[in-house]
Amino acid sequence: MSLDTPLLSLLLGLAAILAFAGANGIVLVWVERKVAGRCQRRPGPLHVGPYGLLQPLADALKLISKQLITPRRSDRLLYWGAPLLSFMPVPICFLPLPFLPEMATVRLNLGLILILSFIGLNSISLCLAGLGSNNKWSLLGAARAIAQTVSFEIPLLLAALTAVFMAGSMDLHEVMAAQGPWPWQWFGFMNPLALLLFLISAVAETNRAPFDLPEAESELTAGFHTEYSGMGFGIFFLAEYAYILIICGVAAALFLGGQQGPVAPGPWWFLAKMYALVLLVIQLRWTLPRVRFDQLLNLCWRWMTPAALLNILATMLVMLALKGA
Amino acid sequence: MFGAITKAYGALKSIAVGLGITGRAVFQEQSTVIYPMAEVKNLGHYRGHIELVGSDADPARPRCVACGQCMDMCPSGCITVETAMAPAELKTNAFIRAESIMGQLTPAAHFDVMIGEREPKRFVLDYSACSLCGQCVRNCPAGALRFSTHAYFLSRDRADFVLDLKERLAGQAEQARQAEQARQAEQARQASGSPQAEGGRTHE
Ligand code: SF4
Numbered sequence: 001m002s003l004d005t006p007l008l009s010l011l012l013g014l015a016a017i018l019a020f021a022g023a024n025g026i027v028l029v030w031v032e033r034k035v036a037g038r039c040q041r042r043p044g045p046l047h048v049g050p051y052g053l054l055q056p057l058a059d060a061l062k063l064i065s066k067q068l069i070t071p072r073r074s075d076r077l078l079y080w081g082a083p084l085l086s087f088m089p090v091p092i093c094f095l096p097l098p099f100l101p102e103m104a105t106v107r108l109n110l111g112l113i114l115i116l117s118f119i120g121l122n123s124i125s126l127c128l129a130g131l132g133s134n135n136k137w138s139l140l141g142a143a144r145a146i147a148q149t150v151s152f153e154i155p156l157l158l159a160a161l162t163a164v165f166m167a168g169s170m171d172l173h174e175v176m177a178a179q180g181p182w183p184w185q186w187f188g189f190m191n192p193l194a195l196l197l198f199l200i201s202a203v204a205e206t207n208r209a210p211f212d213l214p215e216a217e218s219e220l221t222a223g224f225h226t227e228y229s230g231m232g233f234g235i236f237f238l239a240e241y242a243y244i245l246i247i248c249g250v251a252a253a254l255f256l257g258g259q260q261g262p263v264a265p266g267p268w269w270f271l272a273k274m275y276a277l278v279l280l281v282i283q284l285r286w287t288l289p290r291v292r293f294d295q296l297l298n299l300c301w302r303w304m305t306p307a308a309l310l311n312i313l314a315t316m317l318v319m320l321a322l323k324g325a
Numbered sequence: 326m327f328g329a330i331t332k333a334y335g336a337l338k339s340i341a342v343g344l345g346i347t348g349r350a351v352f353q354e355q356s357t358v359i360y361p362m363a364e365v366k367n368l369g370h371y372r373g374h375i376e377l378v379g380s381d382a383d384p385a386r387p388r389c390v391a392c393g394q395c396m397d398m399c400p401s402g403c404i405t406v407e408t409a410m411a412p413a414e415l416k417t418n419a420f421i422r423a424e425s426i427m428g429q430l431t432p433a434a435h436f437d438v439m440i441g442e443r444e445p446k447r448f449v450l451d452y453s454a455c456s457l458c459g460q461c462v463r464n465c466p467a468g469a470l471r472f473s474t475h476a477y478f479l480s481r482d483r484a485d486f487v488l489d490l491k492e493r494l495a496g497q498a499e500q501a502r503q504a505e506q507a508r509q510a511e512q513a514r515q516a517s518g519s520p521q522a523e524g525g526r527t528h529e
């Protein structure tokens with residue numbers, strides 16, 4: 001059987017993506033805990049493996065070996081469907097990301113739309129988890145998740161649309177190609193407001209602190225995943241890191257030139273930018289306290305949505321003016 | 326509009342300042358001391374189990390006059406003092422007054438103890454029952470008890486927490502004597518300008 005068989009290449013690709021997502025989850029947990037430690041002037045994980053590198057593996061083993069408990073009077077289907085639904089879109093979202101040189105990836109002319117729409121599924125899974133758990137904290141977490149994602153999707157999409165306007169395409173490869181190798185040729189520097197709005201809504205969209213209201217340990221125990229044990233929780237966790245990676249990848253491609261770089265352009269530039277953004281998101285979590293829910297919605301509806309609308313309008317006007325000139 | 330922009334600018338600036346603080350912390354020295362690899366240096370504040378205080382004349386001999394107050398005061402009953410007559414040469418004609426905590430409503434009962442008449446033959450603390458309340462330290466008329474800085478005290482066996490404090494004091498005095506001797510020898514070496522002086526420094 002040759003490697004060209006569609007089924008085989010599909011399976012191989014899927015396995016590669018899942019392995020990448022899993023490995024990333026494990027490494028990012030380590031990075032997150034190290035950054036958390038260093039930000040608070042502690043050492044972070046230290047004892048399992050060199051520099052505590054194997055700590056996430058040990059944690060994963062623990063999670064896998066734990067008993068899966070279904071709470072009494074919960075809705076079994078929703079309860080166990082939710083973590084699966086939360087992870088299912090991950091491989092699809094990885095497909096259009098420009099990890100590899102142009103030839104080797106799946107070219108999708110609506111790649112951006114694909115990613116952003118499938119990321120939205122995550123909020124549904126959080127909602128199902130909260131509904132199915134038969135627990136009031138979970139339910140509150142689910143309600144928050146829905147309100148939050150529905151709100152922040154708007155500035156997120158508007159900010160992404162700004163970059164799409166500037167490039168004239170929704171294919172992430174073409175958006176990258178429309179930007180130059182130097183930082184001032186990247187959309188994020190031509191239009192910093194769009195980059196800023198995108199990053200803030202991305203953090204909110206992935207439910208990361210300071211916008212981690214659906215979890216909110218201090219208020220809701222663990223929010224939507226209060227009742228989940230073992231890998232039920234583990235899958236939510238893995239999905240969270242995968243989404244952070246995806247959304248940072250999108251930001252790197254849309255606003256930071258993706259694979260473009262001053263020297264030796266190529267996929268490594270994309271990876272470097274993506275991980276730099278991931279690091280920023282992680283550090284934000286350990287810098288800022290959680291916002292209150294009314295602050296969160298005010299931020300979205302009274303600040304970011306109008307700003308995104310004005311920004312997109314201004315971008316269009318400038319583009320028209322440049323075209324006319 | 327202008328107000329909104331200044332407000333947004335202020336918010337973004339505060340985020341940048343916060344990121345700067347955590348970012349700097351990443352490269353600063355860590356405050357956490359991880360025990361088996363390093364030890365904290367502020368054990369002076371530590372209140373470990375009680376220990377006997379040596380007398381001024383002979384640090385190996387406790388100040389305790391074997392009045393038994395601590396034994397009576399201890400709410401957990403974890404102190405056992407056995408007394409014996411002290412060697413005749415220690416005897417003084419001075420007395421100290423031991424006050425009893427019994428008299429919280431009535432006037433406190435008290436009695437006088439002659440210094441140097443008796444001494445503890447054995448002074449045993451059952452640390453496994455001690456609540457670290459400090460009654461014994463506070464009420465000892467001779468100032469013969471204090472909290473130790475014995476922080477790294479672990480055992481799997483409960484019997485190890487029954488401590489003979491008199492023996493412990495003797496051991497401590499011996500250790501202090503040896504340390505003092507080593508220090509003096511070191512000083513002498515340094516004074517005579519021997520090349521060994523640098524290498525002889527003990528680990529902190
Ligand atoms: S500290 Fe309190 S409990 Fe401990 S020996 Fe002294 S009196 Fe007893």
Ligand code: SF4
Pocket residue numbers: 388389390391392393394395396406464465466467468469470
């Ligand atoms: S109260 Fe003080 S002097 Fe009296 S027996 Fe206890 S330690 Fe010794």
